[in-house]
Amino acid sequence: MDTHISSRKDDHLRLAGQFYAAAHSRQTEQIGRSEHREIDDVQFIHNSLPETNRADVSRETSFAGIHVDRPFFINAMTGGTEKTNEVNRRLAAVAQKTGIPLALGSMSIAVKNAQTRDAYKALRQDFPDVCFIANLGAEHTLESAGLVTDLIGASALQIHLNAAQEIVMPEGERDFTGWIDHISQFVSELGVPVIVKEVGFGMSYATVAKLLDIGVMTVDIAGRGGTNFIQIENARNAEHDYDYLEGWGISTLRSLSEALFACRDMQIDAEIIASGGVQNPLDIVKYLALGADAVGLSAPFLHSVTGGSSDSDSARDAVSRTVDLIQEWDGHIANIMTILGVTSIEDLRENAEIVLPESLVQYLSQRFA
Numbered sequence: 444m445d446t447h448i449s450s451r452k453d454d455h456l457r458l459a460g461q462f463y464a465a466a467h468s469r470q471t472e473q474i475g476r477s478e479h480r481e482i483d484d485v486q487f488i489h490n491s492l493p494e495t496n497r498a499d500v501s502r503e504t505s506f507a508g509i510h511v512d513r514p515f516f517i518n519a520m521t522g523g524t525e526k527t528n529e530v531n532r533r534l535a536a537v538a539q540k541t542g543i544p545l546a547l548g549s550m551s552i553a554v555k556n557a558q559t560r561d562a563y564k565a566l567r568q569d570f571p572d573v574c575f576i577a578n579l580g581a582e583h584t585l586e587s588a589g590l591v592t593d594l595i596g597a598s599a600l601q602i603h604l605n606a607a608q609e610i611v612m613p614e615g616e617r618d619f620t621g622w623i624d625h626i627s628q629f630v631s632e633l634g635v636p637v638i639v640k641e642v643g644f645g646m647s648y649a650t651v652a653k654l655l656d657i658g659v660m661t662v663d664i665a666g667r668g669g670t671n672f673i674q675i676e677n678a679r680n681a682e683h684d685y686d687y688l689e690g691w692g693i694s695t696l697r698s699l700s701e702a703l704f705a706c707r708d709m710q711i712d713a714e715i716i717a718s719g720g721v722q723n724p725l726d727i728v729k730y731l732a733l734g735a736d737a738v739g740l741s742a743p744f745l746h747s748v749t750g751g752s753s754d755s756d757s758a759r760d761a762v763s764r765t766v767d768l769i770q771e772w773d774g775h776i777a778n779i780m781t782i783l784g785v786t787s788i789e790d791l792r793e794n795a796e797i798v799l800p801e802s803l804v805q806y807l808s809q810r811f812a
């Protein structure tokens with residue numbers, strides 16, 4: 444077993460959970476820095492005559508060939524060690540019960556170490572109805588991409604772009620060449636849809652344009668505002684070398700705008716997934732209204748399947764709590780769409796009225812005027 448990878452995965456799980464909990468328990472000043480959320484200043488115009496029956500409100504959408512009844516999914520986190528496999532089993536149980544897709548964390552450990560593959564095979568066998576999405580870094584070969592996709596019977600493969608994370612890791616990668624060629628090969632030869640995603644630093648117009656140019660049709664911008672790997676790596680390393688870099692990246696809201704402008708200019712109707720710092724059903728409805736095809740969440744689900752646990756908090760309790768959370772969020776999304784007077788995601792995008800914060804308008808005019 445590669446002890447570097449496995450202890451890093453356990454650290455990521457622990458620290459991501461701690462930072463998420465801190466950010467949501469008013470202890471933010473002590474542990475992490477809270478940032479103003481521009482998405483809070485995106486405002487729907489209230490509609491007092493919605494003329495809509497909630498029973499008619501569909502939340503269906505699709506991305507990467509995956510059709511879903513709810514417009515959100517569990518985004519990539521973990522796997523490959525004993526502790527993280529248990530988290531994946533809980534997430535898979537949630538996915539099995541709700542039909543929500545589950546993106547697994549990077550499966551590079553399964554490429555490097557054949558012994559870790561059994562846990563993935565068991566996951567596939569024990570949760571036969573789950574729509575799994577495999578995950579790998581862009582440095583990998585087509586053969587490795589095929590291996591992890593087959594291992595979990597994945598409906599799609601996520602390729603993560605994590606240069607900002609690697610560069611602050613003492614043991615991290617330093618050579619980021621060749622990624623575009625690899626992704627281009629995955630897109631044309633893998634045989635399952637490819638989603639290219641960030642890991643919490645957002646994608647720019649130019650990045651998205653390069654991806655569209657090589658045929659990528661699903662992009663997950665994974666912007667800044669939630670899980671922050673520079674912060675996590677600083678906490679893992681006693682010297683806290685990169686404290687000053689914790690504000691790096693493009694926020695999810697701004698990155699979504701960047702991606703949509705790239706699609707518009709290149710006249711490519713690619714699917715854009717919004718993720719990174721999504722905190723509640725209203726955030727989801729806003730990102731969909733602004734043009735996202737689906738929304739991904741990582742830390743909130745990690746917190747729900749692992750956090751708040753006492754000794755008596757069994758895996759079953761954690762799973763049923765998370766199933767309830769998903770159903771509650773879906774219900775709230777339906778409620779918000781109802782009062783907006785829209786009955787589908789397309790209707791939401793076309794007809795809900797939105798006012799953008801002045802700071803975003805200024806940003807967009809500087810970037811795209």
Ligand code: FNR
Nearest residue numbers: 459519520548549603642665669670719720741742
């Ligand atoms: C992640 N994320 C991630 N992404 C990826 O593509 N491959 C991976 O292996 C991981 N690993 C990972 C571990 C843990 C513990 C967390 C919390 C997250 C990044 C994740 O998919 C997402 O892009 C960011 O977490 C931002 O979303 P949230 O957490 O703010 O909802």
